[in-house]
Amino acid sequence: MCAHCTVRQLSVCAALPDEDIGRLEAIMRTRSIEPGERLVEEGAPRRHVFTLTSGMLRLSSDLPDGRRQIGDFLLPGDYLGLADETIYAQTAEAVTASTLCSFAVKDMEALMASSPPLRDRLYSLTRRALQEARESQMMLGRLAPVEKVASFLLLLSRRLQRHGQPGNPLSLSMSRTDIADHLGLTIETVSRSFTKLKMQGLIVLPEPHLVEIRDRAALIAVAGLSIEA
Amino acid sequence: MCAHCTVRQLSVCAALPDEDIGRLEAIMRTRSIEPGERLVEEGAPRRHVFTLTSGMLRLSSDLPDGRRQIGDFLLPGDYLGLADETIYAQTAEAVTASTLCSFAVKDMEALMASSPPLRDRLYSLTRRALQEARESQMMLGRLAPVEKVASFLLLLSRRLQRHGQPGNPLSLSMSRTDIADHLGLTIETVSRSFTKLKMQGLIVLPEPHLVEIRDRAALIAVAGLSIEA
DNA sequence: CGTTATATTGAATGGATTCAAGGCCAGTGG
DNA sequence: CCACTGGCCTTGAATCCATTCAATATAACG
Incomplete structure (x- = not known):
């Protein structure tokens, strides 16, 4: 109905x-x-x-x-x-x-x-x-790998929120391969980018498919793209 | 009018x-x-x-x-x-x-x-x-530099033709910098890609802003993308 | 619990980028 | 007419970083 x-x-x-x-x-x-x-x-x-x-x-x-x-x-x-x-x-x-x-x-x-x-x-x-x-x-052509991943997380977070799903501990339903094929990277580079963001304390990955954004402002700074709330 | x-x-x-x-x-x-x-x-x-x-x-x-x-x-x-x-x-x-x-x-x-x-x-x-x-x-995310340039030439050639301009000796009105910024490359890489295509005999560059496609089929093969006439 | 798929990490390779130099052409002024 | 200048393109050499290849670890699933 x-x-x-x-x-x-x-x-x-x-x-x-x-x-x-x-x-x-x-x-x-x-x-x-x-x-x-x-x-x-x-x-x-x-x-x-x-x-x-x-x-x-x-x-x-x-x-x-x-x-x-x-x-x-x-x-x-x-x-x-x-x-x-x-x-x-x-x-x-x-x-x-x-x-x-x-x-x-x-x-x-x-x-x-x-x-x-x-x-x-x-x-x-x-x-x-x-x-x-x-x-x-712009993401594909001009952003470095970590920037791509940061942008991807922020954009997905925003979209999920708009679609009535939790935007902060956000669930990454897709595989690393899918993310790589979306961002024009290899899965290894995607993985390493996640690790970098983790090391800098910008995100936490309790499970591979769950991301918690810890420092949104810093993540936005890394992303390069202009992404608001 | x-x-x-x-x-x-x-x-x-x-x-x-x-x-x-x-x-x-x-x-x-x-x-x-x-x-x-x-x-x-x-x-x-x-x-x-x-x-x-x-x-x-x-x-x-x-x-x-x-x-x-x-x-x-x-x-x-x-x-x-x-x-x-x-x-x-x-x-x-x-x-x-x-x-x-x-x-x-x-x-x-x-x-x-x-x-x-x-x-x-x-x-x-x-x-x-x-x-x-x-x-x-697809071009930006998954093609190698030479493939990008080959695709760019083919797509531009087709568009020019559709817009009533010569599609084969085609005039590249934009600068190398513009092409680079369109394909997500540096101007040096764009230039080297042109040189490679030239060396393989696929194109001729009488002037930097004029391209003659010599072997369209081979150029399409290099491009990877599915581009018809 | 074991098996398979998926993700992460490590080491090496390679290729685009970076940095730097040289060439070419159009425009300018001597 | 020719030297000079500046913009743009090309080429060369060195560097860096994503990729590749390989191994390990972790998760997912029966």
């Missing part, structure tokens, strides 16, 4: 008033996928778009020789299919067990055509995604 | 039928800027959006310590202001002498509200920009 959806306010669906939400439900299917499972594949025809309701996805592109770039991680409330036209530009896989709302592209387009707020919302989300991609370009 | 505009078919303006083009002209101002001149500044309130009609712009972000990332180069017909909301997310400067059509954001939004094709066109351009940014993430 969309009316009680926990991520409604974060997702595209917030654009629809209560009285119209039934129209969304009418064209919606729910789906759940297991960790590592592939939801859509780069190059395949774009037949469905999705809203993530729980879990985490990764959007990635592959090179023929196996190198991989993870463009973004999706959190609950995020929309999958913003950048794609007739085919999916990136592969989407589950980082953790995830649930989604699935929509046939045809249906969604029809709904968009009849609901300006929905359309505007999608446009706005696309702009936001573009801004974040530009930020990512 | 928009009716005779050379880039109309490439730009947002193509969305407007002849009978409505007058409405665009009514809110438009033309402007020209010199090489190196700054058009909009990162962080400044977004009051105008633009269509580039001739020349070339670079969109960049700066780090406090002076490091710079060029997110994109704009060619004639490209729109400036796609990603920005209330403030400009990137600085825009002229690479070469350029001319633009300038629109007050207020006016453009009003026009968008009354012209669905225009709105859709801007949405579509934003999606395209997002796709290109994702491609750029």
Whole structure:
């Protein structure tokens, strides 16, 4: 039931008033996928778009020789299919067990055509995604490894918080390999960067997948990027 | 006169039928800027959006310590202001002498509200920009220097062609510094990469700012990225 | 508890960067 | 017309640091 959806306010669906939400439900299917499972594949025809309701996805592109770039991680409330036209530009896989709302592209387009707020919302989300991609370009192109990792932690912390999850002891659901493929590093360098930040007392790693930010100001200073609260 | 505009078919303006083009002209101002001149500044309130009609712009972000990332180069017909909301997310400067059509954001939004094709066109351009940014993430994060330069040449060649400029002996209007700041390299590494490609006979550099692609297939192979014609 | 996957740490290698010098071209002034 | 200057690009040599290769440690999971 969309009316009680926990991520409604974060997702595209917030654009629809209560009285119209039934129209969304009418064209919606729910789906759940297991960790590592592939939801859509780069190059395949774009037949469905999705809203993530729980879990985490990764959007990635592959090179023929196996190198991989993870463009973004999706959190609950995020929309999958913003950048794609007739085919999916990136592969989407589950980082953790995830649930989604699935929509046939045809249906969604029809709904968009009849609901300006929905359309505007999608446009706005696309702009936001573009801004974040530009930020990512800076990270990838001009930051040193420790700076990348510090920035990554801060940005993820902020996003988690906005998506209603704890932002400070933050859970890193993805593997070191995923982080490396997102930041353009090797897993060893990622690991060493974590260690450096640990040694400086900026973070604590009680477990490999749990990070506590101890000195946010100093972490921001290391990150280089301008990252506010 | 928009009716005779050379880039109309490439730009947002193509969305407007002849009978409505007058409405665009009514809110438009033309402007020209010199090489190196700054058009909009990162962080400044977004009051105008633009269509580039001739020349070339670079969109960049700066780090406090002076490091710079060029997110994109704009060619004639490209729109400036796609990603920005209330403030400009990137600085825009002229690479070469350029001319633009300038629109007050207020006016453009009003026009968008009354012209669905225009709105859709801007949405579509934003999606395209997002796709290109994702491609750029792969370049920055996972390609080796020579691969980056090869990809850059191929992608620029393709874009120039689409924008009605010669795609094969292609003119590199931007400096080596700009290329370096776009690819996340130093100017020396960019220069050495050109030399490598030259030595392998894939390109010829009659002048530093003119590149002839001699063996496109081999260049594509070096690039790694999947780039078609 | 044992097994496998994942993460960390160590040592070496290699390649981009840094630092420095030289070349090239356009513009300027003698 | 030619020397001089400054900006930009290229090349060379040395350095540094991320990567690679390898081993160990820790976590995850049956």
